[in-house]
Amino acid sequence: MMFDLIRNKLNALGCEAWEMTETNETRWEFYQIGHKLDQNRAVKLSGTEVKVYVKSADGQFLGSALDTISPTATEAEIDAALAKLTYQASLVKNPYYTLTDRPVQTAGADGAGSGSSKDCPVDIAAIAGDFLKVFSSIPESDIRRLNSTEIFVSGICKHFANSRGVECEYIYPSSELEVIVNAKKDGHEVELYRIYHSGKCDSKRLTDDICRVMGFGEDRLSAVPTPKLGSFDVLFSTSDACEIYEYFADKMHADFIVRKISDWKIGKSICPDAKGDLITLRALPSLPNSSKNYPVDREGCEVYDRYLIRGGIAENYCGSRQFSQYLGLEKSSLLTNLEVEGGSKSEAELRSGDYLEIVEFSDFQVDSMGGDIAGEIRLGYLHRGGTVTIVTGGSISGSMNEAMKDMSFSKERVQYDNRLIPAVTLLKGLRVTGVE
Amino acid sequence: MKAPFSPYLQSIAPALKALVAELGRDYDYVSVLSTDSAGFRISISQRAKSVSNQSMTTERGSVVRVYKNGRYSEYAFNEFDPADTAGKAAEIRAALDAQFKLLKAAGQEIYETGKLADEPLTLFVEKETEQLPESADLSSLVDMMTGFSDEGMKTVPGALDVMVAATSTHICKLFLTANRDLRQSYVFTEASAASYAPGKNGDIKFAYEGVSGCGGPEIISGLKAKIDALPKVVTDLTGSEPIVPGEYDIITEPGVTGLIAHEAFGHGVEMDMFVKGRALGAEYIGKRVGSDLVTMHEGARCDESVTAYAFDDEGTLAGDVVEIDRGILRTGICDALAALRLGIAPTGNGKRENFAHKVYTRMTNTVFDSGSDTLEDMIASIENGYLLTGMDSGMEDPKHWGIQCIINRGYEIKDGKLTGKVVSPVIMTGYVPDVLGSVSMASGDRRVDGNGACGKGHKEWVKVADGGPYLKMKARLG
Numbered sequence: 005m006m007f008d009l010i011r012n013k014l015n016a017l018g019c020e021a022w023e024m025t026e027t028n029e030t031r032w033e034f035y036q037i038g039h040k041l042d043q044n045r046a047v048k049l050s051g052t053e054v055k056v057y058v059k060s061a062d063g064q065f066l067g068s069a070l071d072t073i074s075p076t077a078t079e080a081e082i083d084a085a086l087a088k089l090t091y092q093a094s095l096v097k098n099p100y101y102t103l104t105d106r107p108v109q110t111a112g113a114d115g116a117g118s119g120s121s122k123d124c125p126v127d128i129a130a131i132a133g134d135f136l137k138v139f140s141s142i143p144e145s146d147i148r149r150l151n152s153t154e155i156f157v158s159g160i161c162k163h164f165a166n167s168r169g170v171e172c173e174y175i176y177p178s179s180e181l182e183v184i185v186n187a188k189k190d191g192h193e194v195e196l197y198r199i200y201h202s203g204k205c206d207s208k209r210l211t212d213d214i215c216r217v218m219g220f221g222e223d224r225l226s227a228v229p230t231p232k233l234g235s236f237d238v239l240f241s242t243s244d245a246c247e248i249y250e251y252f253a254d255k256m257h258a259d260f261i262v263r264k265i266s267d268w269k270i271g272k273s274i275c276p277d278a279k280g281d282l283i284t285l286r287a288l289p290s291l292p293n294s295s296k297n298y299p300v301d302r303e304g305c306e307v308y309d310r311y312l313i314r315g316g317i318a319e320n321y322c323g324s325r326q327f328s329q330y331l332g333l334e335k336s337s338l339l340t341n342l343e344v345e346g347g348s349k350s351e352a353e354l355r356s357g358d359y360l361e362i363v364e365f366s367d368f369q370v371d372s373m374g375g376d377i378a379g380e381i382r383l384g385y386l387h388r389g390g391t392v393t394i395v396t397g398g399s400i401s402g403s404m405n406e407a408m409k410d411m412s413f414s415k416e417r418v419q420y421d422n423r424l425i426p427a428v429t430l431l432k433g434l435r436v437t438g439v440e
Numbered sequence: 441m442k443a444p445f446s447p448y449l450q451s452i453a454p455a456l457k458a459l460v461a462e463l464g465r466d467y468d469y470v471s472v473l474s475t476d477s478a479g480f481r482i483s484i485s486q487r488a489k490s491v492s493n494q495s496m497t498t499e500r501g502s503v504v505r506v507y508k509n510g511r512y513s514e515y516a517f518n519e520f521d522p523a524d525t526a527g528k529a530a531e532i533r534a535a536l537d538a539q540f541k542l543l544k545a546a547g548q549e550i551y552e553t554g555k556l557a558d559e560p561l562t563l564f565v566e567k568e569t570e571q572l573p574e575s576a577d578l579s580s581l582v583d584m585m586t587g588f589s590d591e592g593m594k595t596v597p598g599a600l601d602v603m604v605a606a607t608s609t610h611i612c613k614l615f616l617t618a619n620r621d622l623r624q625s626y627v628f629t630e631a632s633a634a635s636y637a638p639g640k641n642g643d644i645k646f647a648y649e650g651v652s653g654c655g656g657p658e659i660i661s662g663l664k665a666k667i668d669a670l671p672k673v674v675t676d677l678t679g680s681e682p683i684v685p686g687e688y689d690i691i692t693e694p695g696v697t698g699l700i701a702h703e704a705f706g707h708g709v710e711m712d713m714f715v716k717g718r719a720l721g722a723e724y725i726g727k728r729v730g731s732d733l734v735t736m737h738e739g740a741r742c743d744e745s746v747t748a749y750a751f752d753d754e755g756t757l758a759g760d761v762v763e764i765d766r767g768i769l770r771t772g773i774c775d776a777l778a779a780l781r782l783g784i785a786p787t788g789n790g791k792r793e794n795f796a797h798k799v800y801t802r803m804t805n806t807v808f809d810s811g812s813d814t815l816e817d818m819i820a821s822i823e824n825g826y827l828l829t830g831m832d833s834g835m836e837d838p839k840h841w842g843i844q845c846i847i848n849r850g851y852e853i854k855d856g857k858l859t860g861k862v863v864s865p866v867i868m869t870g871y872v873p874d875v876l877g878s879v880s881m882a883s884g885d886r887r888v889d890g891n892g893a894c895g896k897g898h899k900e901w902v903k904v905a906d907g908g909p910y911l912k913m914k915a916r917l918g
Contacts, residue, residue: 032539035798037716040551041543043777045514046535047796049501053494071493074500075519076448085493092491095582129542136546152716182897184718195718195839199898232685263487264600265636265644326488366844367835371865373636374643380835380844380869399844399867399918401682405643437685437869437918 007163010052010073013082014167019090020066021057021103023166023304026050031158032132038150039140050075056086058093059100067096101329105168108306110299126159126177134205135181142211147225148218151184151195162298170304177203178295183214187221194224196364196382201421203293220363223394224383230360230398231386232438238400239354239361240429243420244368244379248429249344251404252285254372256312257339258323262330265373268318275316280410280432281347282316288341296422301338308337343424347413351428354414360436361385362400375404377434397439407431442566443656445625446476446612448500455522456502456616462529464618469507469555471617473753475795476500479573479609484585486593486601491578496893496901497609497628501795504532505754510552512777513539516796554780560619563757565750567626571656573608581606581657588633588667595671598637598678600644602670606631606660615755622755628652628746628903629659630891633666637674645677645864648830648848650891652905654744673830676862677849683863685918689825689853690868691818691910694887696847698906699831701736701806702894704843704872705729706906707836709738709763709772710789710896712801715781719838721772729769730876733911735809736764738773740788742805745905746890753799754790761787767876775801793900800896808908811882818881818912819853826850826917827858828866841872850917867918874914881912 007026014022031047052073059066069092071085135155142150158178165171181200186193196217200210240248255274260266268274274283289307290297300306303325311319321331328336355361362368364383370376378401386393410433413426456472463470481495501518515532585604592602608629615622630652639645649666653659692700713719740749740758751757754776761773774782775790778801791802819827830848837843845868852861890905 031796033798034539034543037551040549041511042551043512043514043798044536044539044543045516045798046539047516048531048535049516049518049796051518067489067491069491069493072498076500088493092493092578095579096489096491098488129538133542133546136542136548140546151718180899182899184716186717193839197897263485366837366842367833369833369846371646373646374639374865376643376865378846378865378867380842380867382837382840382842397842397869398916399869401685401865401867401918403641403643405641435682435685435918437867437916439869439916 006052006075010054010082011165013086014054017056017086017090019056019093020059021167022055023103024052024054025302026052026163028161029158030128031156032128034132034136034155036139036153038152054086054089056089056093058090060097064100065097066100067093067098069093069096098326099330101326103166103168104170104303104305104325106306107170108172108300108304110172110174126175128157128159131177131179131204132157134207138205138207138210142214147189148185148187148221151186154182156180164300164304166304172300172304174299176298179204185214185217185221187218187225189225192225194221196221201295203295203297206293220383224364224396227383227394227396229439230381230384230395230436233360233436235433236436237359237430237432238434238436239359241361241427242363244365245425245429246420246423247368247370249285249342249423249425251370251372251375252283252313253339253342256285256318256321258321258327258331258333258336261321262327270318270321272318273316274313274318275408278316278409280412283313284311284315284345285313286311286343287322287339288343291341291343291419291422291424294341294422296340298340301340305337307340341422344426346415346417346426349412349414351414351416354412354428354430358388359430361387370404377402377404377407398437400434400436402431402434407434441569443569443572443610443625443627445566445623448476449474449612449614452520452522453614453616455525458525459528460616460618462525463504463506463532466533467506467508469558471505471615471755472502473795474502474614475612477609477611479607480576480578481605481607482578482581482585483603483605484582484589485603486589491582495607495609497611497903499794503795506536507555511550512553514798553777556776556780558617558619561622563622563751565624567654569627569656570658572627573610573657576608576657581660584661588663592633592635592667592670596635596637596674597671599635599674600637602633602635604633604663608657615751617755620755622751624750626654626749627656628654629657630746631660631663632891633663633670635670635674637678639678639680645674645680647673647677649673650889652746652890654746654748677864680849680862680864683850683866683917687914687916689822689912690915690917691822691827691912693827693829693910694907695831695889696828696845697808697908697911698806698889699834699845700843700875701808701908702803702904702906703834703836703845704875705736705764706738706803706806708838708841708872710801710803710838711772711774711782712778713838714772715778720841721769721838724769725771727769728767729873730764730767731879732766733811733879733882734764734767734876735762736807737761737809738763738803738806740804742807743888743905745805745888746903747804747905752788752790753792754786756786756788756790759788773801773803775799791902793902797900800900802896802902803894803904805888806904806906807886807888808911810884810886810909812884813881815883815910818883818910819858820856821881821912822853823855825853826863827853828868832865843868843870843872843875868915869918870915878914879911883910885909
């Protein structure tokens with residue numbers, strides 16, 4: 005009812021264009037200290053995000069302004085909010101562009117589905133129950149244990165419409181988990197942190213990964229300070245590698261092209277002097293159990309399958325309606341799910357010779373704008389001269405602009421929520437600052 | 441003028457009190473936090489402009505906390521009919537009962553906790569501001585910020601764009617229990633100017649300057665000085681080189697000092713982490729963690745910044761805690777539930793990302809005390825090192841006291857003089873007691889910055905501020 009009320013008022017405004025998204029979310033949260041319940045929380049939210057567009061008198065510019073109408077808003081408050089948005093939009097002068105008018109299908113994919121946005125059929129109790137079962141069944145010991153966990157399970161219902169006749173409703177599950185793992189021996193205790201996102205609960209994958217992290221914890225107990233390695237090859241075999249591929253995806257964003265942060269051109273090589281594996285990057289509307297499986301982006305544009313980069317050649321930009329149109333693209337959408345094709349070698353082949361495999365960082369970062377790579381090492385495996393040394397401390401640094409010239413990644417792949425990427429990625433010649 | 445308390449919250453307060461009373465029949469403790477915070481965000485660049493009435497801190501909704509049989513539960517909502525408090529109470533009971541049914545079926549044990557105190561208290565605070573975000577002249581602000589961007593494009597060498605952004609929020613919060621009625625209203629504003637330009641290695645260098653404070657949109661005009669400073673910063677960055685990794689004597693400017701205060705130490709003494717056994721700080725109370733020059737305060741009362749509230753999201757009055765006193769760790773900061781579990785008093789640091797999120801122990805203003813040295817003397821005392829400027833990001837490590845700070849740039853110092861050579865970016869790592877133990881000089885001035893946001897782990901974003909004086913210390917740079 006609120007949706008129709010706002011839509012009618014938007015139609016009566018006489019503005020150039022509008023778009024609106026009603027969101028209804030039901031969320032269950034469980035917090036545990038060890039295996040004891042710290043707190044339980046339930047959340048029920050609704051709201052309607054409204055964007056009003058106003059064209060300048062000469063037709064050259066389009067301005068927009070955004071607000072969320074509270075479900076408690078009175079009709080008078082809605083009228084005042086829309087009048088305010090109309091005025092605010094008139095202050096903004098962007099080169100003219102249009103909203104999407106492409107009809108979209110909202111057939112569900114892996115948990116996403118169509119339906120009434122007030123009737124959210126995602127069974128969050130069942131999903132939350134599955135997560136609770138996983139945490140109660142993780143094998144623990146005197147050395148390794150779960151310190152604390154946080155479970156967030158949402159059923160989200162969206163209803164989008166714009167002034168050009170596009171309208172769709174869709175529903176999807178979204179889960180987030182925070183897991184803290186401890187390993188302790190001889191009075192020495194270490195902690196490892198993980199945050200997982202998914203649609204529903206994939207019990208096996210989650211159990212396997214938490215057990216792997218616990219193994220890392222045990223290894224860290226016997227780690228020695230990272231030696232000063234200077235320029236060294238670094239292998240990434242955890243979700244941190246997603247950061248590396250985000251760099252490539254960001255460089256293909258229309259926003260980055262318009263803002264001149266990226267100069268990658270369609271049909272041209274992104275790295276003409278590359279001698280390693282060539283990147284192939286594909287945008288997908290869905291991946292199994294991704295938390296981002298929705299049929300349209302926030303502007304109502306259909307999320308569709310296309311290559312962003314194929315064999316090291318830029319093929320399609322992605323991005324918002326505004327920036328895509330500035331590049332002359334009539335069809336585009338924001339990125340939701342991303343697939344990276346495997347490389348030319350197997351993981352076993354990449355794991356030959358000397359390299360530093362880092363499985364725990366404080367916070368691994370690849371700066372999409374400047375290409376700077378940085379991270380403090382919490383746990384690594386130094387493979388050198390046929391021996392493996394467990395190391396901790398120190399940091400790595402480097403530049404993706406250089407590293408992409410000779411990077412390698414495995415044929416085997418692994419999925420982290422909405423990213424399907426090579427299982428291992430090797431960046432050569434990063435600077436490794438030790439603590440010795 | 442005083443920032444007026446929300447008429448909406450004023451209007452629903454009697455019904456919320458009725459809701460507390462209604463739920464009080466089933467639960468031993470009931471509180472409700474209701475928020476109504478309006479604001480704006482303006483973003484101006486040469487490529488795109490936008491205006492929004494949404495920001496990280498704009499919100500309207502309520503969260504109820506209830507306690508029974510050693511358990512705490514919460515229910516957050518943003519639909520509320522003041523005429524149907526019985527219906528809302530039934531909705532809350534039904535949702536929490538459904539959760540308990542699942543928990544019981546799963547054989548879930550409870551972390552039993554005592555009941556929160558509920559001493560009678562009434563507070564009504566309306567802080568001073570020159571302007572309110574909801575009635576600000578956005579047309580003038582857009583014009584002013586467009587002028588800043590245009591001016592920057594003329595003066596910043598090689599600039600590909602100059603981006604100017606501002607956010608202003610009028611925070612209104614109401615906290616009620618059977619015995620408490622706390623109401624506060626204040627405005628905070630932050631603004632930034634950023635530019636990027638090609639570096640000498642074909643990369644892009646990014647420069648950022650900000651202003652912030654407890655006040656209205658009038659604070660945005662302070663960006664003029666930052667726009668004036670951008671050309672030198674960008675020139676320094678585009679001519680910079682990678683640093684040769686190693687251990688150096690360093691001087692941290694107040695922004696970097698604040699980053700160290702926040703990441704290196706602040707997170708490590710958030711005492712909800714003590715409850716979980718996740719913080720090394722618990723073992724260091726009363727012990728030395730820094731040199732005699734290190735004294736650190738934490739609390740919403742420490743500075744009139746972006747987080748200068750009168751009470752926190754659990755109805756605890758704002759504090760000013762001396763965490764480190766001349767190198768000795770005295771105490772940490774604490775939300776109300778963690779305090780109850782540790783048997784200590786809460787410090788006014790229970791914060792939520794918004795009404796729909798859980799309370800955690802969070803920082804407010806985290807600030808090192810000033811010393812008596814001059815920056816000139818500090819530079820003159822260094823044989824081979826760097827003056828580090830501009831915070832990019834940091835990551836906490838409360839369990840092991842590792843430190844990771846990514847710093848925008850470093851200015852080389854040789855034989856007591858700045859050489860003009862610039863390195864960027866700089867990753868600073870080390871072990872907290874070693875880093876703080878090496879502090880050997882502190883300047884007499886100090887600055888507190890409140891731009892940006894802080895996460896707990898990789899989520900739960902809240903506004904914080906941090907700072908201090910210039911500090912001289914030793915650290916590993918890479």
